Amino acid sequence: MKKHYLITPGPTPIPPEVSSKEGLPVLHHRTSEFGVYFVEVIEGLKYVFQTRNDLFLITSSGTGGMESAVANLISAGDTAIVAASGAFGERWGKILASYGAQVVWVREPDGQAIVPSKIEEALKKNPQAKAVFGQHTETSTGVVNDVQKLGEIVSKTPAVFVLDAISGLGGQELRTDDWKADVVVAGSQKGLMTAPGLAMVSVSRKAWPLVEAAKSPRFYFDYRTLRKSIPEKETPYTPAVTLIVSMAEALRQIKDEGIENVWARHAWLAHATREGVKAMGLTIFTQTPCNVLTSINVPAGLDGKKIVKRTREEYGVSIAGGQVQLEGKIVRLAHMGYMGRFDVIIGLSALEMMLHDMGAKIELGKGVAAAQRHLQNPPAAFAPAPAPGAAAIR
């Protein structure tokens, strides 16, 4: 018998109360019974997003949600600014290029955060830019960006601010309306504690004229069609009904915990993970780490790909490696969604054991002990500052 543990930044573990709902008989999606779930899920997501904007559910991977933002906002020839510092920032650029956009890259090295003043500058140099595309947390490197500052800068221009919050939402503090994020994309399989297969997108009033004007071909992802279905309490096309019904349960759990407490829990787990990593004698890949995953530099002489493979095969613990140019150079431990103290302990202890197996200078238990010291205390100390502007959305 080998028990399996998912310590990866998506998919993530799912509460049994949520996954068991997936197995319930399928509801028809054009019925009042489904409508009740639909409304509950849309309202629950608006709470997690902290938004009063329109919010849509799309049956697709998160990448489909990203493409929906491009298809609905950008026409061929439009200028778009991409604030990138990793694989998912690059993905914005690739999608935009395939739609014929003129991409203005503001590219920071992997592992660094976006520098807000550079976005300000890019907007000044490109006043015709329709939108700035960026990441809340860059999953490939574990970086968090200063979304509040970026939102403030973009809000002073005619451009809209489009945020990939796929890995950050429901883990890292995000206040969509207060922070002026016009279009926010998320996915079901990370902080939302549901199986993969659903994307969700919020669209601000500022973004709608762009949606109405955009000439890119689109049908399935068309926000105008999605908006028309909202009063009917349904989606335009047969959605992933069982995922939606199970997500209602996940959103109930988030609401019961309270979004600020969810953010505090993630900050607490992230802090303990980082302290554990440092106590092991390893280093964190970034100076601006997010709270939903931790990227760790692989000790010299070892191959990160092998660490990931062997940790899964020998211990049943799935962790993530580096992508593209970071392949083999970092490993990533997630602490997002349905995760608590002992998920941190499992991730750190598996990493200690594997590195020790592979001949690294690792003292077993040292990283674990450092994490334990922080995990003994409750997460309350990590509570975020009160909402900066309007009252939080309940």
Next chain:
Amino acid sequence: MKKHYLITPGPTPIPPEVSSKEGLPVLHHRTSEFGVYFVEVIEGLKYVFQTRNDLFLITSSGTGGMESAVANLISAGDTAIVAASGAFGERWGKILASYGAQVVWVREPDGQAIVPSKIEEALKKNPQAKAVFGQHTETSTGVVNDVQKLGEIVSKTPAVFVLDAISGLGGQELRTDDWKADVVVAGSQKGLMTAPGLAMVSVSRKAWPLVEAAKSPRFYFDYRTLRKSIPEKETPYTPAVTLIVSMAEALRQIKDEGIENVWARHAWLAHATREGVKAMGLTIFTQTPCNVLTSINVPAGLDGKKIVKRTREEYGVSIAGGQVQLEGKIVRLAHMGYMGRFDVIIGLSALEMMLHDMGAKIELGKGVAAAQRHLQNPPAAFAPAPAPGAAAIR
């Protein structure tokens, strides 16, 4: 207590062995464990499609799968022939129009099948046409088209044949390769007996040059990217893992039954349903009925929308009404996927009771009895003719 029954043409009921698999812990999609399921599902789908073509899984509604065919085959300005006789045929035209295609409509009235000679004519008049888009079974009307004949006609031209088999696949006989269907689109929630959320597309060798040449913007739906991931036994983006794992079980059940037996079972259930409807004194909406659903004309003076609503609310039996111009005029009983004798009995008896309640001249039990007479015998008599060309794909 009210027990609920799904007698709608998608979503459809799911075997408990399938739905319970949805609730299993989420697998990471970049692991050998998931790869085993991925290969099994792709191979299982090729068997149900009866194809050796490339076959891709896309996390989306069936409509996303339809759009993927347009985005990958058609560029703005291209000519496309749409063979339509219902709402889903119209959908092909709408998607094509949004991609800037020149649509040549071959439109038959709702409830009639496509006339192959008219497609032959349209291809002669439009030799520049890149593709013919049509339906295997038109879900909105319950019509089946002569796919074999249509495929033969299109195969003699440079155009490719694109088939929406969303409601027909895994119910109505379909031999993708023998019948020369170049691009076939299906969805998880009908004959494939899985929850909604997955689309699948097969792509023939003849279609690939069009895919390589098409200039329409696309990223998430790009067949070139999907093809690259197949040798890795994965999808390019995080897929609906739990749906894929549960579909593996559904495909096992189809394989155990044998696809020809599955087709025969559907023909048998359809025949019994039609005989039951006629015995009730009602009429079938179409002269060319398919085997996966039956469309029934609503008796004069009654409103089909009310029949659907009340049957669900009062009896817990979900049936479907008519769409767009057929709203209120027909009701549709499905017999697709995880359905047997008693699903036909439930659908017919609920309809009898409701029509009787609403004052129609209905003798309770008469339609049910007629169906029973046919359902006493096994479905073997409905076995299809042997594969016309190459041997069936096992």
